[in-house]
Amino acid sequence: MNEENTPENKMKKMQQDKNLTPKQVDILHAAIELFAKKGYFNTSTSEIAKLAGVAEGTIFRHYRTKKELLKAVLAPAIVDFTATYFVEQFIEEAVHTSHKNMRSFLDVFIRNRFAFAAENTPAVRILLQELAFHPDMQAIIKHVFKTKMYPQLNKVLTYFKERGELKDIAIPDMIRMMVPSILGLLINRFILQPNQEHDDDMEIQQTIDFIMHGLAADR
Amino acid sequence: MNEENTPENKMKKMQQDKNLTPKQVDILHAAIELFAKKGYFNTSTSEIAKLAGVAEGTIFRHYRTKKELLKAVLAPAIVDFTATYFVEQFIEEAVHTSHKNMRSFLDVFIRNRFAFAAENTPAVRILLQELAFHPDMQAIIKHVFKTKMYPQLNKVLTYFKERGELKDIAIPDMIRMMVPSILGLLINRFILQPNQEHDDDMEIQQTIDFIMHGLAADR
Amino acid sequence: MNEENTPENKMKKMQQDKNLTPKQVDILHAAIELFAKKGYFNTSTSEIAKLAGVAEGTIFRHYRTKKELLKAVLAPAIVDFTATYFVEQFIEEAVHTSHKNMRSFLDVFIRNRFAFAAENTPAVRILLQELAFHPDMQAIIKHVFKTKMYPQLNKVLTYFKERGELKDIAIPDMIRMMVPSILGLLINRFILQPNQEHDDDMEIQQTIDFIMHGLAADR
Amino acid sequence: MNEENTPENKMKKMQQDKNLTPKQVDILHAAIELFAKKGYFNTSTSEIAKLAGVAEGTIFRHYRTKKELLKAVLAPAIVDFTATYFVEQFIEEAVHTSHKNMRSFLDVFIRNRFAFAAENTPAVRILLQELAFHPDMQAIIKHVFKTKMYPQLNKVLTYFKERGELKDIAIPDMIRMMVPSILGLLINRFILQPNQEHDDDMEIQQTIDFIMHGLAADR
DNA sequence: AATGAATGAGCTTTCATTCAT
DNA sequence: GATGAATGAAAGCTCATTCAT
Structure with a gap:
């Protein structure tokens, strides 16, 4: 007690x-x-x-x-989906490797989350469905996101922003844009249209392109 | 029967x-x-x-x-959220007006959906929450989307693509990118963080920019 | 709330x-x-x-x-068994009537409780059995006893004590003696041996005698 | 079987x-x-x-x-609370000792039961609480009371009645009066108000006085 | 049309008891 | 002897739905 x-x-x-x-x-x-x-x-x-x-x-x-x-069913999904331990490692490498760039980070990041969603589709589905009705679990996921994932994303995005690869937008705003794009990819692939054929590599590349350059044609 | x-x-x-x-x-x-x-x-x-x-x-x-x-509760939300009757009109105007462009379309479109979400937040929330559990309603919404919204979006995007404003990507892929960005804006604004202060004009502009040009800095 | x-x-x-x-x-x-x-x-x-x-x-x-x-089952029993509204009236009469005495009070009091127990035997049985396990009901019964029955008994006993009919014992001690004797009569009659033949008038008289003079023979 | x-x-x-x-x-x-x-x-x-x-x-x-x-929990309590082996001895002494009287018997008897209740309060509490719901245990306790305690009480009370110390009342009626008075003392002391301060000697004396002479003042 | 008492199937949860280890 | 995981019957309670008024 x-x-x-x-x-x-x-x-x-x-x-x-x-x-x-x-x-x-x-x-x-x-x-x-x-x-x-x-x-x-x-x-x-x-x-x-x-x-x-x-x-x-x-x-x-x-x-x-x-x-x-x-x-008990969702605990692993919450922990593993929001807390990414690999980012730490990535940023360290990036600092010491000249050709690491934002694209390369997105590629690693998205493929990693993609693989997780592929392996844990049912748990992710439950998580998305039930989150709305269980305030205590909302609190948990917010907490985990804030303490585990956000700081890492912040570090990476700040790094690339300082190197001039990213627009001069506040980090939270960047995250607000990126997250739906990535989630959109995963939800469409594994929840909404799991049975349709997908060219996964192509869709991932498209998503990275979109996050980097949007839809407008090069003038 | x-x-x-x-x-x-x-x-x-x-x-x-x-x-x-x-x-x-x-x-x-x-x-x-x-x-x-x-x-x-x-x-x-x-x-x-x-x-x-x-x-x-x-x-x-x-x-x-x-x-x-x-x-009965969701019917209006389903109809009105997915079926947008204004697009028809927009495209006609666009054809005859030289300064109508993709940005301008996105601005009208997003602000229109934004206003709807603002006025129907509870219904939209219910729609998002319950959709997962009621396959028959999923069927309805898919149907409405396919027959009402998709054709209109298709027409508009095709128009701007032919004018060279958009990348050479398949329309369905474009929609797959755009929709999460717009939904992300609305969900964050009205569902996840409804009580936090928002600079709506700024967030909408940011979203449009993101859809058009992504996050990468101009080289 | x-x-x-x-x-x-x-x-x-x-x-x-x-x-x-x-x-x-x-x-x-x-x-x-x-x-x-x-x-x-x-x-x-x-x-x-x-x-x-x-x-x-x-x-x-x-x-x-x-x-x-x-x-709901016990409410009436609690209220009616502990709160006796007739005492008020009795004491008023007693003050103005020369031959009202302690015996007469006991006679009225016990017969009244006896009649109640006869009519409400099942409820009284439940009350006695369950009281031990329901602290909230204990609180209620204590409260009712303290606010309803005790003040009236106190008034009556004080009155007769001042008139020299009762020993010089503190009222709470008197009540501590009387109550088990009366309850003992009722419990034996209606709970422990309800089926055995009883000479009720005799038993009541005996109980009154006992409360007044105990078991010792007149010397 | x-x-x-x-x-x-x-x-x-x-x-x-x-x-x-x-x-x-x-x-x-x-x-x-x-x-x-x-x-x-x-x-x-x-x-x-x-x-x-x-x-x-x-x-x-x-x-x-x-x-x-x-x-198994209650067996000792049943046996020891109802069956009192000391009475036998008491009556023998009484017969041969001139100053042994009813008061003295009550004093020994009550103090003995008082000590037992003090040492076995939890078991006694269980006994009182559960007896109502277990008919087989009721049968046992009735049996033990009838075969162990009643005969001894009968012997003692008869002895003092014949010596003119007690009123001319049937022994069962006497027991019906005495038992609630003694149980009332014990229940109040150990079950109902165990935490309140008690002047045990005084309360025991009061109970003996009450059993012997009741509440009425000497004429 | 509107009411709200009544229904009963179905829910989550408890717990005395069993039994393989 | 001792363990504690497993059992399954039965408990209290909820709630969408019906129907006589």
């Missing part, structure tokens, strides 16, 4: 649940599948139990509430 | 509910407010009835199911 | 629930019967519904929780 | 659980504490296990059901 209830602590709680029993893994798999397909509120715990092949009580032995199960 | 169940017909159904009684208006207002605040699944019909000041039974006299009430 | 949560207010809430629908009466009857026979925790809401001949949901339409149903 | 299910046999069962292992002692202690604080139905076996520092399964190794655990 004495623990602080900060987003920081909530995150720790989320992560420490390793050492999963086999049944727990089954439950998580079933929950991900059903939450992604039908949404959190449309999925009953009894359905999850049935699909996981466990008794309903077993779910509640591991996750005290249905909501906690949702958090 | 004889009616075809095409998106076309569904749309007609949605719209024909005009001639609303005062109680119906109260119900719709209450539903919009609560769906937007708490989400469809977290809102009970009894809450709606209480806020609307009617008996619970009255809701079901006008809308046979809760879902139908949702559709 | 704004109402104070004093025992006083809780009592008001309890009482104002008049104008009961027929189903509500059925529910209360069924609840009294089952709570008295098997105890609150051993009685399920579905059992109550079945015995009352209503759907389970109907119970919760009238009483938001099972606990509130318990309170 | 061949054993008779008499109260007699049940008592034997209750008592034979001696030679307790350390874990068993821990379980009993935990159960007493929790049953007393929250009641039998509000205490889960997992809580008991946690407080006792054992696994949940361990409880059921020693006590086949939760109810049996309750019986």
